[in-house]
Amino acid sequence: MSPKTVQLVFFLSLFVFFGCAPIKDTKNTESPSPVSDVEAAGSESSNPLKAMDINEYYFMASGISPDWTLDIATDRIRLKTGGDTLNTPHINPDRAMDSNVRRYRLITEATEMTIQVHQKPCESESGTSSPYAVEVEYKRTGESGYTTLNGCGAYIMDYRLHDIWALESLNGEEITLIEGLERPTLEINSRNYTFMGSTSCNQMRGAVFYEPGLLRFNKVITTRKMCPGGLEAAFLKALQSTIHYELGDRRLRLTNPNGAELVFRKVD
Structure with missing residues (x-):
């Protein structure tokens, strides 16, 4: 076998070896999402969000004029307005400049929605009191303007x-x-x-x-x-x-x- 043939076989062997080597999974090498105050409140064994069933809602809000309900679960967020329902994946809220306000910003192929949860006493139009005032702004893809909803809400106690x-x-x-x-x-x-x-x-x-x-x-x-x-x-x-x-x-x-x-x- 000539020297050139030996070199060719050597380089082909290297190519096959590295080309067939498993690719390192890099999906989890990105910087993690910021940890919210809620997530930092306890370990996996003691954090109530971890203890909840994945389909369980842990925050609920509602309002009238028009009637609407908002449910936040560990895996999704659901907004109901009349006969219409918008479902989005769950995301962790961020803190606004005012530390007593949590803000959810949601963008999907079908919907844009911002939810602001204000930690302050809220009395609904029906006369019930809640510890949070809630504002929702949303629009479907293609709509020019946002619809704004106001109401009251509370976390569902463990x-x-x-x-x-x-x-x-x-x-x-x-x-x-x-x-x-x-x-x-x-x-x-x-x-x-x-x-x-x-x-x-x-x-x-x-x-x-x-x-x-x-x-x-x-x-x-x-x-x-x-x-x-x-x-x-x-x-x-x-x-x-x-x-x-x-x-x-x-x-x-x-x-x-x-x-x-x-x-x-x-x-x-």
């Missing part, structure tokens, strides 16, 4: 929170009860965003602010009996300062970034 919980530990220390005190309890009503319970010797009630992964206890009202020791004051201070929650092993854990922690066990 159904696992709807229970009675007894306090086990406060800021890392197990609860020790002295004479005259009972174990603090917390009963959360996920249907009307309220709670009630006991502080250790007084009854309490208030409102619950909820977003996936976030839980705040507001507008706390208690009876005025004098309680021995400092358990009630420490409990109420921690309860009103916690903002995150985790569920698991029949426990509810409430925390905040400054180190406050309340751990409750589920009461059968």
Whole structure:
């Protein structure tokens, strides 16, 4: 075999080897999408969005004049106006200049839509109150102008929170009860965003602010009996300062970034 023939065979071998080598999958090498506050609120095991069924809606809004409904699920967003329905894939919202506003920008082959969710009290024309005001602007492909809809909405509270919980530990220390005190309890009503319970010797009630992964206890009202020791004051201070929650092993854990922690066990 001549030297030129040997060289030709060598280069043909290289071509076949590299041409048949598997191509590295680069689909996931792009920069990841920004993580929203909702996604960052918990790990995969504790994040309520991860725990939800993929077809479950976690935010709902509606309005009248005209009648419309908006449902946001973990895999899609659906807008109904009269007899018309627009479905788009789910996307994560971004934050507007005002941190209390989440904005969804959706563009598909058939629809352009912007959804703004404002964290502020909203009273509907029917007289019901909600924690969010919602504005939707949309148009179908080919239409010249946008239709604007205004209404109210709320996040659908994690159904696992709807229970009675007894306090086990406060800021890392197990609860020790002295004479005259009972174990603090917390009963959360996920249907009307309220709670009630006991502080250790007084009854309490208030409102619950909820977003996936976030839980705040507001507008706390208690009876005025004098309680021995400092358990009630420490409990109420921690309860009103916690903002995150985790569920698991029949426990509810409430925390905040400054180190406050309340751990409750589920009461059968």
